Amino acid sequence: MPSLYLPDREAFVRWDEVGRGDHTAIWLPGLGFPALGNFLSVVTDPAMPPLRSILIDPPGAGRSTFIEDLSVTDHADIVAAVMDHLATGPCAVVGYSMGGAFVAELALRRPDLVDRMILAEGNLLTGGGPGTRHMAAVSAQEFANERLPEILGDLHEGAIAGDTVDDFILASWGQVDPIALHGMARALVALRPEMEDEVLRLALRRSYIFGALNLADPEERIAKNLPDPDRLKAAGFTVLTQEGAGHELMLKDPATFAALIAPLLAP
Numbered sequence: 001m002p003s004l005y006l007p008d009r010e011a012f013v014r015w016d017e018v019g020r021g022d023h024t025a026i027w028l029p030g031l032g033f034p035a036l037g038n039f040l041s042v043v044t045d046p047a048m049p050p051l052r053s054i055l056i057d058p059p060g061a062g063r064s065t066f067i068e069d070l071s072v073t074d075h076a077d078i079v080a081a082v083m084d085h086l087a088t089g090p091c092a093v094v095g096y097s098m099g100g101a102f103v104a105e106l107a108l109r110r111p112d113l114v115d116r117m118i119l120a121e122g123n124l125l126t127g128g129g130p131g132t133r134h135m136a137a138v139s140a141q142e143f144a145n146e147r148l149p150e151i152l153g154d155l156h157e158g159a160i161a162g163d164t165v166d167d168f169i170l171a172s173w174g175q176v177d178p179i180a181l182h183g184m185a186r187a188l189v190a191l192r193p194e195m196e197d198e199v200l201r202l203a204l205r206r207s208y209i210f211g212a213l214n215l216a217d218p219e220e221r222i223a224k225n226l227p228d229p230d231r232l233k234a235a236g237f238t239v240l241t242q243e244g245a246g247h248e249l250m251l252k253d254p255a256t257f258a259a260l261i262a263p264l265l266a267p
Contacts, residue, residue: 001014001015001016001018001195002014002015002017004081004082006078006081009059009065009067009078011059011064011065011067011258012064012065013056013057013058013059013065013078013081014056014057014062014063014064015035015054015055015056015082015100016035016036016055017052017053017054017055018036018040018043018044018053018055019043019044019048019050019051019053020050020052021049021050021051021052022050022090022267023052023091023092023127023187023265023267024047024051024052024054024088024092024184024263025043025051025052025053025054025091025093025094026054026079026083026090026093026094027039027043027053027054027056027093027094027095027099028056028058028094028095028096028099028100028102029057029058029062029094029096029097029098029128030069030096030097030098030146030196031061031097031098031132031181031185031188032060032061032170032171032172032173032176032181032184033046033061033062033096033168033172033181034053034057034061034062035055035056035057035058035061035062035171036057036062037062037171037172037250038055038096038099038250038261039053039055039094039096039103041056041250041251041254041255041258042129042250042254042257042258042261045254045258045259045262047253047258047259047262048258048261048263048265049267050081051265053133053207054086054088054118054250056082057060058075058078058079058098058099058102058184058265059075059078059180060072060123060133060176060177060183060184060265061172061176061180061184062068062178062203064244066078066177066179066180068183069183070183070184070187071187071190072097072098072101072102072105072107072187072190072191072192073109074105074187075102075105075187075190076102076105076106076109076110077092077109078113079102079106080106080109080110080113082217083110084113084115085246089113089115090112090113090115090118091113091114092118092120092264093106093107093113093114093115093116093117093118093263094115094116094118094120094261095118095119095120095122095248096120096121096122096131096155096250096266097120097121097122097123097247098117098122098123098184099120100120100121100122100123101122101123101188102119102190102194103117103119103122104117104119104122104173104195104199105195105245106126107199107202107204108195108198108199108202111202111204114202114204114210116204116205116206116225116264117202117205117207118206118208118209118261118264118265119141119206119208119209120206120209120212120249120250120257120261121209121210121226121247121249122208123188123189123191123225124191124196124199125225125226126163126189126190126192126194126229127189127191127194127225128185128188128189128191128225129225129226129247130223130224130225131165131222132185132188132189133189134147135147135148135151135181135182135185136182136185136186136189138189139181140178140182140233142181143178143181143182144178144179144182146183148173148178148182149225150171151173152156152173152174152176152235154166154172155167155169155170156170158170160204164251164252165248165251165252167242168251171246175205179256188250196227199237200231200232201235205238206235206236206237207237207238207239207240207249207264208227208229208232208237208239208240209239209241209242209249209257209260209261210229210239210240210241210242211241211242211245211246211247211248211249212228212234212241212242212243212244212245213244213245213246214226214246214247215229215241224247227267235265238264240260242257242260243256244256245257
């Protein structure tokens, strides 16, 4: 599989390429998820336009090497290094959940690489969502020894009961180094407070996809630390909602997500 060695980090970042086309899209997954598992059903959906899709495993997730103490800015710089290595030029960049924060920082730091940004319930606000805060609230050792086993136990019960989202998260987080997963959560909670305002001022094509269930009640959206859709629209974002979904979006219904995102990726 393709990889790039980062000599300053003494680590490999790895990715998968799916599909062919004159246009390229970069796909960045949620916290601790392998990119291929997060997006394969979407990028191969018949609704999608012909694309060269590059699915990048962030350091510490999937098959990329764990690197300690990475900030979201560091993650964005590593994505940029892969894009420079592949000579992608400016292209569409899609980020789900934590991956959305990587996209935002990438667009701010390397606008030459981002033709359009698509955030699927991407994190733009400091503080993280409830699940991430729960993970980051304890020390790395307490997370590894106590909190993560509890989380995996709950996911295991859900997977046995037939919950496919729980099963995917269980399979993903069960393979990640606990210290790496904790570090990702801490990085997400520590997003720069000014990042959302900076993203709202960007002059490029920007889209945001919400799970409709998270917009049904404004207090639910605020509790989950999601941005205000009216504020996004006022800044020029295209705002879409996936009916019947919460934060899980493509993990629950990849075909519906693909139908939503396909027009945003069309040339």
